[in-house]
Amino acid sequence: MPRPLWSGAISFGLVTIPVKLMSATEDRSVRFHQVHTEDLGRVRVRKYCEAEDREVSAAEIGKGFEISKDTLVAVTDEELEQMPLPTAKAIEIVAFLPAASIDPVRLSGDSYFLQYDGPVAAKPYALIARALARNTKVAVAKLAWHGRERLVLLRVRDGALVAHVLKWDDEVRDPSELAPKETKVTDSEIDEALLLVDSMTTDDISGYQDEYRKALEAVLEAKAEGRQPTEEAEEPGGQVVDLMAALQESVRKAQASRGEDAGDAEVHEMPTAKKETAGKAAGKAPAKKTAKKTAAAKKPTRRQRGA
Numbered sequence: 085m086p087r088p089l090w091s092g093a094i095s096f097g098l099v100t101i102p103v104k105l106m107s108a109t110e111d112r113s114v115r116f117h118q119v120h121t122e123d124l125g126r127v128r129v130r131k132y133c134e135a136e137d138r139e140v141s142a143a144e145i146g147k148g149f150e151i152s153k154d155t156l157v158a159v160t161d162e163e164l165e166q167m168p169l170p171t172a173k174a175i176e177i178v179a180f181l182p183a184a185s186i187d188p189v190r191l192s193g194d195s196y197f198l199q200y201d202g203p204v205a206a207k208p209y210a211l212i213a214r215a216l217a218r219n220t221k222v223a224v225a226k227l228a229w230h231g232r233e234r235l236v237l238l239r240v241r242d243g244a245l246v247a248h249v250l251k252w253d254d255e256v257r258d259p260s261e262l263a264p265k266e267t268k269v270t271d272s273e274i275d276e277a278l279l280l281v282d283s284m285t286t287d288d289i290s291g292y293q294d295e296y297r298k299a300l301e302a303v304l305e306a307k308a309e310g311r312q313p314t315e316e317a318e319e320p321g322g323q324v325v326d327l328m329a330a331l332q333e334s335v336r337k338a339q340a341s342r343g344e345d346a347g348d349a350e351v352h353e354m355p356t357a358k359k360e361t362a363g364k365a366a367g368k369a370p371a372k373k374t375a376k377k378t379a380a381a382k383k384p385t386r387r388q389r390g391a
Contacts (some may be wrong), residue, residue: 086110091201092173094238094245096213102201103175104166105229108246109195115298169228175236178223186222186237190251191262198238198245209245216240224250234387276331283338 088104118127133140147164148156173196216223216239223238227247239255306313308348 086234088199089196092227093173093201094198094209094225095174096208097177099208100174101212102205103198103209103245104201105247106197106199108197112294112297114297114304157337167228169233174303175225175238177223177238179269180221181224183222184391186250187256189256191237192249192251194249196247196249198247206259213240213243213245216362217243250362273328273331276328276335280331280335280338283335283342283344297346357363 087109088106091107092105094103119125120127128270130139130144132138133144147159147161150156198209200206212223224238225238225247227234227236235252237248237250239246239248303313321358335348
């Protein structure tokens with residue numbers, strides 16, 4: 085487990101639970117260095133002081149806020165820590181609400197585990213964790229950390245409290261202008277899309293892997309061994325012309341991958357303009373045949389003529 089990033093307490097009504105904030109995820113991305121392409125020399129970013137025109141060390145670097153052009157005020161870490169803010173050393177729970185009511189777009193992607201800090205914190209920690217685990221609600225709390233106050237969602241995973249950082253209301257943009265306007269979609273297409281959703285529904289995504297990282301690592305391994313990376317043939321692709329046909333084929337593939345029978349799941353393709361024209365032309369022929377059969381039925385037989 086990584087080292088604690090923050091220590092404080094959960095404030096739950098009159099209950100205080102000492103905790104430590106631990107990173108819940110790790111970045112497995114492949115990192116590159118910037119190099120000079122001529123000789124692969126490392127390119128580094130050096131920090132210079134504009135006033136003295138010299139490179140400065142990390143110990144000499146502080147925080148400054150620009151209040152107007154060419155006017156800065158210095159702010160120390162001690163001043164930030166001494167701000168009269170209740171959430172500076174506490175995760176203050178402000179509300180509980182249904183988990184389904186949280187818009188996923190508000191999740192920032194930063195997640196942290198909360199570890200109880202000391203034997204005294206064990207019982208109240210377990211109390212709130214088990215209370216959350218017994219219903220569908222999550223806790224919403226406020227936390228001042230890294231120079232700003234944050235809104236966090238608290239939930240339970242395997243008995244441990246997890247904190248997910250949330251975006252504030254004014255940090256979420258309005259997407260209404262992005263939705264397509266006056267786009268016609270038929271009920272049959274919606275039904276087929278829902279069938280595709282059902283055929284791809286799962287309750288476990290643990291089997292998915294980062295294929296890009298695996299391919300990139302294979303390229304780097306080949307380069308390190310002095311050989312050319314293996315080039316894989318591209319899968320044939322093309323422009324999707326018939327939306328319904330594409331949906332039906334997707335359903336068949338999804339069900340086949342699960343070993344299901346897709347025969348009963350087929351929705352008939354909506355006719356295109358060309359097929360409708362052909363259908364009208366074909367519809368005239370049966371009408372003529374019906375007329376002939378009717379006429380033939382009215383024509384008297386030999387026995388009738390003999391009578």
